[in-house]
Amino acid sequence: MIAEPWTDGETAYGSGPGDRLRYLTDVMLATVDALWGADFDEDSRLEGWTFGHVVTQLARDADLRADELALMRTGITPVFDPDRRWDPNPGHLRPGAVIIDDVLVSLARFRSELGKIPESTWEENNEVLQIVRGRIHALENHLAALGVHSAEDARKLFAATTG
Template sequence: MIDPHSDLRSVREATERLLTGVAALDSAAVAQPSRLPGWTRGHVLAHLCRNADALVNVLEGRPMYVSGEARDADIERDAPRPLAGQLDDLRTSAARFQDAGSAPADWERTVELRNGVTDRAARLPFRRLVEVELHHVDLGIGYELEDLPKDFTERETEFLAQRFTGAAGVPPTRILTTGGEWRTGGAEGPGVTVSGTPADVLGWLAGRRDGAALETVGGPLPALPPL
């Protein structure tokens, strides 16, 4: 069950972990490559800041971004900032998101995100939590998929399994970890069972790991569409 207020608390806690990790860096480290192709750590941090403001826009009934081009330009503009500027923006943008999320709202209303995607307003805090947690890992500063809270790992695994349900070219797939069991993929063809640690399964589903550590039965590891 989605509880936006509980998720807002989780976002606050995850943001504090992120701020603590980033504060241990220096400006030179911020300029170094992240784990995301073509992005420095500064790009990741800039994206997190602007994503917070974009979700405030959605909560308050405005378009998430003016345009895709404007979104990309904002990230490029903010990526080269020194550490102090990144930290200040992370704190203040996170606070704006918390303030917007704490305002009285109809959490059952439908909101529009990027590219025409719609969702319940109640899911926005969890969407922000995904951004903070996974991009913290993407920074490559010592916070790994294994460090993610157990509840978050299970919820994001379930979300991604649902996302790939019915995906063209993905066989019927049973996913097993110590945290649970999920099904994804299409309905045609022989089924495949994929098993591994919660971190390795989430890494595969989220495009953060290649799945080499996973075990498969019934066929090769399915190739997943890009997120």
């Protein structure tokens, strides 16, 4: 497992799962900003995976969890959208701008679905809590694979790719 402790900025966000998810999502958004200048063919810290693989996998995770939330909330399985289903292999071969757009759209879908469920009810609904905790776990591990362990790391990555 790659995950390392996340401490940067957490206290400003609070201590609940929603707070942690917001913090890690903000770090992910800062990382995405940094990736505009990145080489998506560069090896990540996850053996055999490039930056493109890792970011594509983060997008798929957000889509999967958005679909789980929609199904749980409505009882209807969301319509399969082939444009939202890039596998990390060969999804990582797409141009960087397409990969970035993919993860931003996926993140927006997840946030939209999660926003339809009041945060005050998450603790009472084990299914929602599992989805939220799964997303937190995915963000922690995939950001670590990109070498990002804090918002400061995201800023350093941005400086390195634009400098």
